[in-house]
Amino acid sequence: MAVGKLSNRRTINVFFRSALILFGVLSLPFLAQAAGTPPDQKVDPQLRQFLLNTIQESDSFQDRFDAEVWLVAMSGRLKRFIKNPEKRLTFLKKVHRYSTRQELSPELVLAVIEVESAFNPYAVSHAGAMGAMQVMPFWKNEIGRPDDNLIDLDTNLQYGTAILKHYLDRSKGRWPEALARYNGSYGSYRYSIKVMDAWDRWK
DSSP states (O other): OOHHHHHHHHHHHHHHHHHHHHTTOSOTHHHHHHTTOOTTSOOOHHHHHHHHHHHHTOTTSSSHHHHHHHHHHHHHHHTTTOOOHHHHHHHHHHHHHHHHHTTOOHHHHHHHHHHHHTTOTTOBOTTOOBTTTTBOTHHHHHTTOTTOOTTSHHHHHHHHHHHHHHHHHHTTTOHHHHHHHHHTOTTOOHHHHHHHHHHHHHO
8 A cells, every 4th residue: 555545544544533532432542542641541531621622722723623633643742742731732732823824834833843942932042042942032122022021932932933934935935944044054954954854753
């Protein structure tokens, strides 16, 4: 079987399993495994409700089934960086929202965050870059908002995705160049390669 067909079949399978969970047809252990809970333990009803609420409130998704498929898949991959399931879902929902507002791939933004801060929203580099997307504080003065808190995840994602989108447009859609500009390493593609390798893992 071709790899593409196998991938499509897996995607469809996950979609329908997710849909069945929502309607209570499929047993809960699958959800527990997807959320990182051992299958022999009962799912926390509050966590399950939180997932459903997150899906229903995910305004950047076309429908709640798309939301669940994406959130469950990405949550499993994000577990090694963010242990708490609720924090993972909240983080992913925000990444998806601000990425799609800028017409960026959420998976690419996740790759940038992985390389920049390993998903630490409180990260501060030796150069002073702050937050999940490692935004330089000078941007606050550049846009006349000196009081903005770049450690706040929403603010950080707003800045980071807007900056990345700007560099992508400036680079005429050339991702290696845009990423190098974002990182301040234009002329070298070592950073770009790291991000694009990570992007492959998030796709």
